[in-house]
Amino acid sequence: AQSVSQHNHHVILSEAASLELGCNYSYGGTVNLFWYVQYPGQHLQLLLKYFSGDPLVKGIKGFEAEFIKSKFSFNLRKPSVQWSDTAEYFCAVNLFSGGYNKLIFGAGTRLAVHP
Amino acid sequence: GAVVSQHPSWVICKSGTSVKIECRSLDFQATTMFWYRQFPKQSLMLMATSNEGSKATYEQGVEKDKFLINHASLTLSTLTVTSAHPEDSSFYICSASRSGPPNEQYFGPGTRLTVT
Numbered sequence: 001a002q003s004v005s006q007h008n009h010h011v012i013l014s015e016a017a018s019l020e021l022g023c024n025y026s027y028g029g030t031v032n033l034f035w036y037v038q039y040p041g042q043h044l045q046l047l048l049k050y051f052s053g054d055p056l057v058k059g060i061k062g063f064e065a066e067f068i069k070s071k072f073s074f075n076l077r078k079p080s081v082q083w084s085d086t087a088e089y090f091c092a093v094n095l096f097s098g099g100y101n102k103l104i105f106g107a108g109t110r111l112a113v114h115p
Numbered sequence: 116g117a118v119v120s121q122h123p124s125w126v127i128c129k130s131g132t133s134v135k136i137e138c139r140s141l142d143f144q145a146t147t148m149f150w151y152r153q154f155p156k157q158s159l160m161l162m163a164t165s166n167e168g169s170k171a172t173y174e175q176g177v178e179k180d181k182f183l184i185n186h187a188s189l190t191l192s193t194l195t196v197t198s199a200h201p202e203d204s205s206f207y208i209c210s211a212s213r214s215g216p217p218n219e220q221y222f223g224p225g226t227r228l229t230v231t
Binding site for chain 2: 032036042043044045046049090094096101102103104105106107108110
């Protein structure tokens with residue numbers, strides 16, 4: 001079955017530290033890839049997305065992600081985190097299955113950034 | 116552009132009653148709408164997919180008679196939780212997408228349902 005794996009459930013960093021959150025998916029067909037962020041008490045917001053073209057995509061707030069097709073990975077990175085980046089991060093993969101498109105979410109990574 | 120709203124943002128109902136949640140695409144026509152459920156500190160789980168004018172497609176394990184979905188127009192989908200029980204308490208999130216590629220989903224702010 002198709003699945004999305006996020007390797008880290010909880011990450012704790014100090015401000016200015018670099019961030020990398022892992023995401024792997026299991027699906028051999030065409031995919032669209034997304035990273036969403038959910039700040040405490042708020043709704044889901046799109047950070048960045050990959051549909052095609054340059055596998056290194058840049059999103060909002062200094063985030064970027066790299067699609068490595070051979071590794072079925074789409075890791076999220078930020079060179080220097082801020083306290084305001086404290087949130088939950090979800091990787092999601094859009095599959096085309098059974099005649100309709102379907103978004104499958106990873107379990108999420110809870111990031112806490114300490115000042 | 117691509118704004119999705121949900122109403123109400125939170126609702127409390129008594130066990131055994133039904134509650135309806137609306138999902139609207141405010142500035143685009145949504146040929147497909149999706150309903151997700153998110154338990155505290157967990158990920159989003161797709162409940163069902165609805166196409167305008169068609170019956171919804173439910174994910175395995177989701178009770179069709181309990182979670183009634185109607186996608187009556189290109190801007191409105193509703194989720195009705197029938198005969199609600201405390202275990203139905205959750206955060207319900209809808210999303211909407213336009214027809215054709217790139218098939219991106221735009222998410223609503225969610226509705227928190229508490230069944231007492």
